[in-house]
Amino acid sequence: MMPVRILRLAAGGDGIGKLPDGRTVFVPRTAPGDLVELQAVREHKRFARARPGRLLEPGADRVEPRCPHYVRDQCGGCQLQHLAPDAQREARRGFAGDAIRRLARRDIPDPSIVPSTRVYDYRTKITLAVDPGGRRIGLHPHDRPDQVFDLQWCHITVPELMELWQVARGLRPLFPPRLQQVILRLDRAGARHLVFRVSGAEEAWSDAARLHSELERRGALATIWWQPEPGAARAMAGAGEAYPATVFEQVHPEMGDVVREFAVEALAPAAGSHVWDLYAGIGETTALLVGAGAVVESVESDRRAVAEAEARGPAARRHTGRVEDVLGELKSPDGVITNPPRTGMDERVAAALEQRGPARVVYVSCDPATLARDLARVPGYRLTAVRCFDLFPQTAHVETVAVLERAS
Structure with a gap:
């Protein structure tokens, strides 16, 4: 496993190093100044991609990520948690x-x-994927869009939504069938929304009111939405004047x-x-x-x-x-x-x-x-x-x- 010094970051967040033959190599989850061994090198004519192996020397701006999913599950939702905030901002500039x-x-x-x-706890919307068998609901590992790990807590999402998810994830038997995505959203008035996107619209969902009741009983108030694809989202329970929870708004x-x-x-x-x-x-x-x-x-x-x-x-x-x-x-x-x-x-x-x-x-x-x-x-x-x-x-x-x- 060849060691490579990371020189800078590329758009997208991968570290950039040089192979012995002069080709550029892109390595995710690395920081400028890191000396890292490469794994799973994929060589192309003019460049290469690799996964980081053993870290031999950390760069000056490397920090410990706050989120356990970032390391344990290689969460693809964040790319730069291993960098200090000032270094992140310099990279984005x-x-x-x-x-x-x-x-x-x-x-x-x-x-x-x-x-x-705020550098954590800022997102007011998170979209969770569902694996084909419906066993796991969460996010994709980095560079593995076909896989899903089970999300416990997203550290860049506002706590109000993660507290809702802690309760909701224990009520999965009440979720609708043919589930594709789960969206959690906090609106400007502080109300929480739980949107279930499903494939097809042949079978109605009968457990929305029960799910809302169970959430309320556990102190997790939220409006429950059901959105068959294709189709518009429908407020199923908990809504007074229904807020359009699926329209775009800055996260x-x-x-x-x-x-x-x-x-x-x-x-x-x-x-x-x-x-x-x-x-x-x-x-x-x-x-x-x-x-x-x-x-x-x-x-x-x-x-x-x-x-x-x-x-x-x-x-x-x-x-x-x-x-x-x-x-x-x-x-x-x-x-x-x-x-x-x-x-x-x-x-x-x-x-x-x-x-x-x-x-x-x-x-x-x-x-x-x-x-x-x-x-x-x-x-x-x-x-x-x-x-x-x-x-x-x-x-x-x-x-x-x-x-x-x-x-x-």
């Missing part, structure tokens, strides 16, 4: 800067990063608020200016823009999210559909905030920004690679500012906000 320099060809330093106030709400406020301040819409809010979700950015005096047109594909935005207000012109499909219905904007999913914007959206020419675009991204790809698609804009936000401590993910101004 580097992931964003490197992607923008390489893929967008924009010459920038690594962006600054706004730290999270780290506190930091999500910080990101939205920064994005609106960066756009700086003048009173009465016309602004697009693309991929608008439940309308939180729209509300800030209206509060700043803008006239807003928003676009969101999820009808339940649009309905929630309408219920919350304020008034705006809201379009339901994919952004690329409704562009022709939108009035030309003075400014744009776009917050696409991890896959980034459809190329037709980038083309529309080039054609319509708003003075400023603020792009909120959860994937530096797709952000960089989309920046390359809008050559008519100068990149005037980039900032990272630490929404996902213990992982290799980073939220990045890019500010673009129309080139003269």
